[in-house]
Each structure stands twice: as structure tokens, then as C-alpha cells.
Amino acid sequence: MHELSLAQSLLDIVEQELARHGATRAKVIRLDVGEFTAVVPESLSFCFEVITKDTxxxxxxxxxxxxxxxxxxxxxxxxxxxxxxxxACPRCAAMDIETIAGKELLIREIEAE
Ligand SMILES: [Zn+2]
Known part of the structure; x- marks a missing residue:
């Protein structure tokens, strides 16, 4: 359950962020999810729902x-x-490629109440 541990670390970060701003509740959490993280959005949403229940x-x-x-x-x-x-590079066909985006899982914004 890859998503469950991700959901748990997201929750930790969100709680810290909210505490830092003197808030306890949030309405929306916006995430950047890289294609290469292999995160299944529905699965992450579900796990997050489960661990935030009664909180x-x-x-x-x-x-x-x-x-x-x-x-x-x-x-x-x-x-x-x-x-x-x-x-492979579409211009020169080199295989020496550095990935610059698509591996991230970031909290971009938290909309607090
Ligand atoms: Zn090239």
C-alpha cells in the first residue's frame, strides 16, 4: 500500500502547516503529482479519507x-x-537524459477554513 504511507506523510505535513498558521481545518488540499510517482489518484484520495476520518x-x-x-x-x-x-532525446537521440519534472509529489496549496 504505497498510497497509504503517502497519505500518512501528506497528513503530517498538512497538520504542521495548519498549526503554523493557527488553523485546524482545511477544505481543499492541492497537490502536484508527477506522472512518474505511480500514484493512483483515486487510491490516494481513498486512503486520505480513511486516515482523516474522525479527525x-x-x-x-x-x-x-x-x-x-x-x-x-x-x-x-x-x-x-x-x-x-x-x-531518448528527440533532437539528437542521446540517451543521457536528466528528468526535470514528473517525479514530484508536492503540496502546492492548502485552503484552510
Ligand atoms: Zn539532445
């Missing part, structure tokens, strides 16, 4: 913004969307 965060909505997997060629500097796990 002040019960009923909070998770909004997930998918971030496409993006790479940059170390050879020619071209940035491109990596599709079907094809890690």
Missing part, C-alpha cells in the same frame, strides 16, 4: 494536478515530454 480534517478534498514526466538532454539541452518511457 478535524475529515471531508477535506484532495485536488491532484498531474505533472507530465519531462526530461532535459544533457547533450544538446533540449527539454521534452518523456512518453512511453522513451528516454
Amino acid at each position: 478535524p480534517l475529515e471531508g477535506v478534498r484532495l485536488e491532484m494536478n498531474p505533472v507530465p514526466l519531462t526530461g532535459r538532454c544533457r547533450g544538446c539541452g533540449k527539454e521534452f515530454r518523456i512518453q512511453d518511457y522513451n528516454f
Whole structure:
């Protein structure tokens, strides 16, 4: 259960953030979810719902913004969307690719009450 531990760490961060701002409840949590994290949004929502039940965060909505997997060629500097796990540069065909987006799981915004 990959999503359950993720949901737990998200909850920890959200609670810390809320405490820092003197709030206890949140309405919406907005996340950037990289394509490469293999997170299943429905599954993460479900886990979050389960662990926040009977807590002040019960009923909070998770909004997930998918971030496409993006790479940059170390050879020619071209940035491109990596599709079907094809890690080859479309310009020069080099395989030396650095991923610059798509691996993140970030809380972008918390809408508190
Ligand atoms: Zn290249």
C-alpha cells in the first residue's frame, strides 16, 4: 500500500502547516503529482479519507494536478515530454537524459477554513 504511507506523510505535513498558521481545518488540499510517482489518484484520495476520518480534517478534498514526466538532454539541452518511457532525446537521440519534472509529489496549496 504505497498510497497509504503517502497519505500518512501528506497528513503530517498538512497538520504542521495548519498549526503554523493557527488553523485546524482545511477544505481543499492541492497537490502536484508527477506522472512518474505511480500514484493512483483515486487510491490516494481513498486512503486520505480513511486516515482523516474522525479527525478535524475529515471531508477535506484532495485536488491532484498531474505533472507530465519531462526530461532535459544533457547533450544538446533540449527539454521534452518523456512518453512511453522513451528516454531518448528527440533532437539528437542521446540517451543521457536528466528528468526535470514528473517525479514530484508536492503540496502546492492548502485552503484552510
Ligand atoms: Zn539532445
